[in-house]
Amino acid sequence: MSHYEERLERDLSLIKQQATLLAKRVDAALAAAVRALLSGDDKLAYATVLGDQRINAENRKLDKMCHAFIGVHLPSAGHLRLMTAMIHANVALERVGDYAVTIARESVHLAKRPDALIKREVELLAGESRQMFKQAMCGFIDGNAEKARATMIMADQVERTFDVVFADLVNEGGNFSIEDLFAYLGVFNSLERVSDQAKNICEETVFAVTGQTKAAKAFRILFLDEDNTLLGPIAETVAGKIASGGGEFRSLGRQAGAMLPEVVGLLQESGVDLARHRPKAMNLSLQDLADFHVIVSLQGPVKSYVDNVPFHTAALEWDVGGVVAAELPEDQRRERYAALSREIAVQVSNLMTTLRGEEAD
Template sequence: MSHLEERLENDLNKIRNRVEKQAELVEAAVTNAVHALQTGNAKLAYATVLNDLPINRTMREIDQICHKFIAIHLPSGGHLRLLSSVIRVNMELERIGDYAVTIAQEAAQLSKPPEGNMARELERMASETQLMLRQSIRAFNDLNAEMGRSTKLLADQMENNLDSIYTEMMSNQDRGKVKDILAVFVVFTQLKRVADQAKNLCEDAIFASTGEQKAPKVYKVLFIDEDNGCKSQMAEAIARRNYPDSGEYLSAGRQPAASLNPNLVSFLENRGQNLSNVQPSSLADLTERAISDQYVIVSLEGEVSSYLPEIPFHCTVLDWDMGPVPEAGDEQGFENLYRAISLQVKDLMELLRGEGAS
């Protein structure tokens, strides 16, 4: 190994050691913030807030060292991948530290630690989040792509749906507890963000080790109308045909028709889309989890709020006024409807995935 290669490896190891120590500080901050919340330890909460200052300073120091390394060594290949991953990890760790500060600040303001179902949900989610963070840090430190992939699966399996917590918070009639409930809800959202950043750490570990890029996100979209016999089915068919890699699509109706509109079936068959085995679906048959999993819910007939008593917390809803279903034999009417829905679907999917969505 030449002197320059030896210097490069030494400088790189110094950066990795600095990131490893930063990760230890951040992991401790999350652990202490959660413990302060669960035990009502205000002193620990305030100490966690102040201990974020060294984390911020180290973040800036690592950033400077990385840019200096690039200027001196002009890295390429695996070294460049690692440096770009380190820069991202550095920002992600700093954000996790900020989330720990928010949790600690909320802990310091609580009149007493969470109790009952809130406490149990907090314990579950905090344990899962901390496990995921710990493993994602280890995956990056060891450049272990397989551990990164397995830890990513934890994020998909985690029941991080906040809708039930949000519903419980809204149903609480004791206004004296509203401040505490709101504070705990903020904590849940911060833990969810820690888990999201831990997943990003896994992506960075995989990229640094293998060069494998993060797969584009696939968005779940639900189209609804009164009977799921025409317009919502057309929207689903258009989305499936034109953007198969960008989303997972469903359609449903309030009161499903006995069968699809025959004019729709023949119209789409002329365009190479076969709906002969498709039957209208009922919105009522979708589970609460299936609905809350949707990223976007689109109504093609009236407002989404008229179909769902509660809009899931994480869902975005859109109301597309597509007008009445064309009469039988109105080929031009179906053509106009098809074009109008196609444009709306195109705008939505390009907004979600960018130009060139497929």
Template sequence: MSHYEERLSLDLEAIRSELRNVGEQVQAGLDDAIRALQAHDRKLASETILGDMSINRAIRRIDRLCHAFVARHLPSAGHLRFISSVLRVNVALERVGDYAVKISRETVQLSASPPASVARHVEQMSHHAQNLLSHAIEAFHEGNAEMARGAKSVSGSRDSTFSLVFRDLLRVGEGSDRPLKDLLSLIVIFNAIERVGDQAKNICEETIFVATGETKGPKVYDVLFVDERNDCATQLAAAFAHKVFPGSGRYTTAGWGAAPSVDPGCLDFMEQHGLGAPQEAPAALDPSHAALARYDVIVALEPGMRDQIKELPFTTVLLEWDMEKTSVEERYKEICHRVRALMETLRGEGAD
């Protein structure tokens, strides 16, 4: 091994060692924050807050080591991928450390331990987040893309859990004398626990990038077009979106008073303008929380959608387009303009 190769190997090992130590400190800090919350241990919470200072110093050391490595070795290919990913993993770990601090600060402010029903959610969500983080960090250190993919795949959607937590907190607020400040603190805590899982997913994506060179693909959005009858405007919107932005989204239509079939005039218009036959017949809207939660965006093409749903999922955006019922051709022109603007907002001007 040449002197240069030996120096490169030593520098890489120094970065790996520092990152491994930071990962262990961050996981320990998160564990302490959760234990302090569950036991309402203000002393442990305060120690966790102060412990984050050493994590921040270690984070800055890794930054300096990475920048020095780039300046000294001018890396390319695999080494460059590794260093760029270490910098992003470093940010993810720093944020997890910040979440542990946030949990600890809110714990200090709580008047008592979380109520039993809330404590069960703490146990469930924190166990999931901690396991996911542990597997993500292990996969990165081992350079194991398959382990990272496995960890990422089990992360799942936490929107339904978070909504359940929120409803339980409302019940606690209505049925007990806990101060409002406690309930707000618990919401902040649950949000921080949820974000730990997001950072773990980011670490998994960096592992896949280092090991294979694969980058995270652009997000494909689930979009629901909805109105009362689902027999014309929604069909036009979905058809145009399928034709112009096939790679940017999955498009579905529904109606809260769905017609038995697509309007014949609309069918003729679609055929004349090369939109093809509708992707689906008019379908009844399922207004349940679980059904709506699978969509990133719901577009209501006429008023009335909000009256059909009890609760909009936390991560779903509802857009209400106030469109006049003019001729099919005039409505289609407006729909094209609005759908194009929506998809370019979601995916940028290069949306396909």
């Protein structure tokens, strides 16, 4: 190894050591903030808030080391990707430190400590988020893209836990003041955001190791109607054609009706094949619903189907027209079904453009 290579590897090792030290400080601050919240230890909470100054200083030091490395070594390929990823990961570390401060600040202003249920859920969400954060940093420092990819999957579980916790918090709302209720919501949101930053770090690991950038997000969308025999199935089928590879689509009804062969035949003439569709009734739990990014009602309010819309899920209501009257002549019914399919296609296309921008085209 040449003198230049030795110096490059030495400087790179120092940067990784600094990132490891910073990650440990951030995780310790997060653990301390949660402990202060659960125990009512205001001294620990204030110490966590003040300790963020040290974390910020370490952030700045890591940033300077990365830019100095680029200036001195003029890296290319893998080393340049790593420095870019390290700078982005440093931003994520700073934000996780800020979440710890938020939790600590909320703690000292609480009028009432968490009851047994809220305490368990704080511990659960904090445990999942911290575990994901530590695994993400371990994969990043080791340059392990496979570990990073495996860790990213944990984000979905943290999100589901948050949705359940949020629902429980709303149900327990009567036991807390408005101020405390919002404080606990802030705490849960901060803990959930830790997993988001951990996922960002994982994506930076994959980029640094392989050069692969973040993949386009596949959105999960649920269509609802009265009996799952017409509007929902049309939307599911059309969406599958318009946004192939860009989403996962499903339709359910308030109840499961019976498909009418004549309607199926007329829709096939419009390019919508429902021959294999089997109507299904709505039977999803809150946790199941939380798997969907968007819920779309094609008949009536979403809340007539779903009592509680999950926190991370968007609810939409589309007015696409009513059921086609059976007494109309066949040619008019054919045109109505064709028009209905076109209207739903336009709505689906607009939704995917909103979600994915130009990638939806």
